[in-house]
Amino acid sequence: MLFDTHVHLNADQYEEDIEEVIERAREAGVTKMVVVGFDEKTIPKAMNLVEKYDFLYAAVGWHPVDAIDMEDRHIEWLRELASHPKVVAIGETGLDYHWDKSPKDVQKKVFRRQIQLAKEVKLPIIIHDRDAHQDIVDILKEENASEVGGIMHCFGGSIEIAQQCLNMNFYISFGGPVTFKNAKKPKEVAKEIPLERLLIETDAPFLAPHPYRGKRNEPAYVKLVAEKLAEIKEISYEELAHYTTRNAFKLFGIS
Template identity: 50%
Template sequence: MLRSAAVLIDTHTHLDDARYDTDREAVLTRAREAGVNALVTIGCDLATSRAAVVLAERYPFVYAAIGVHPHEVKHIGDGWYDELRRLAQHPKIVAYGEIGLDYHYNHSAPKEQRHRFREQIGLARELKLPLVIHTREAQADTIAILREERASEVGGVFHCFSGDAWLAKDALDLGFYLSFSGIITFQNATMLRDIAKTVPPDRLLIETDCPYLTPVPYRGKRNEPAYVALVAKTLAEVRTPSETAEDIGRITAENARRLFRIS
């Protein structure tokens, strides 16, 4: 059983995923035993945003974010934003996202992605919610749109950060946090570990992005929130001697509480 001496917050999960349907309670028990005292489950469209709210209502230590992922923006229909506004009134909604740009798969056309990204930043500003940003092979457009749409007024996090040093600098200059996932444990993630050394401690977050991106030594299996302890451990090893795993847990938990206004 994975245990951690640190108090941890997993800032990005997809707890509604069907891969948890048979053992979600056990997954959450293991998370608590590993030191996870709060987690955020993320919406990617209207259905998963609703599911995130349901899970946040069911479990005291689960919080939720709502929004439409760049893959899914082609499905946005009449009334979606009104429904997201309604969901945002729930007291356990702590962020808007994940939203952004993804030019790797282009499941939605890039032009539509950019249009909907701007709309959703505007909605997050209206709702006064921090942003959860997804960006892949779209660095210049992501940063430009965030600047033009005044996203720094609400701030947020670049989730599952895997960009280069320039993206890290641009994100930090906008006042955003960088969240590191299990990718940091991968053998070929040397550049990412080098970037992680340079991030100011008050801008660090950790996540699993579960059920995806399972860290070593469980890579290839389903990810779960308990494994965020492995992300904290690796981040501490990278940043040695600055912080221990317990320090990383404490720092990133404080940062998550501040960003998401989690008491």
């Protein structure tokens, strides 16, 4: 059993063959997936998918790149959706200093609002962190995000940053980049993360693992992430699958 904790099956890239993509994932042993919606277009599509498939769950949030577009009504919308039985997390939210569409101060405000919402509705938070490691950690501390915890999605920070996140009740999730031949740092960090706090994901259709790097990613490829992490942790693939799936069930409150 594998659990892809972060996938965008609601992306345009799957318009033509969503059924086949899901079938390939099931054949690869992926029994559960969290479909992440992060704006006005992707959230309704995520909700439609989780209504249709019993093994899919949703996360709803507002992406930091688009923070400048967020209005009060969107927070109210997220609050309403949070009561849906198949919504298991708030996110993805966080900070993204790579793209400059949304000013940093706006991103921080929107990030804080979503942490506060997650605490209100008692759901974990899925964190998007691009080139903003220390600011993310500082805001999580200031907002007492440890109350609900969550996931550092597709983690790319240092072991020091990871340790601070672990101390705040967060899980560390790895995706395709940990399989890249030149990915020295993610491998070093993954080796240090306790098995009880490790998760796997694809972020599909983005960040496809080796040997599909540069091509469209899909949830079936989470198996390649699991195999690489098992190798890094020097344990069996079955043990890695067991721990990461159990961790996801626990975090998302899925019985």
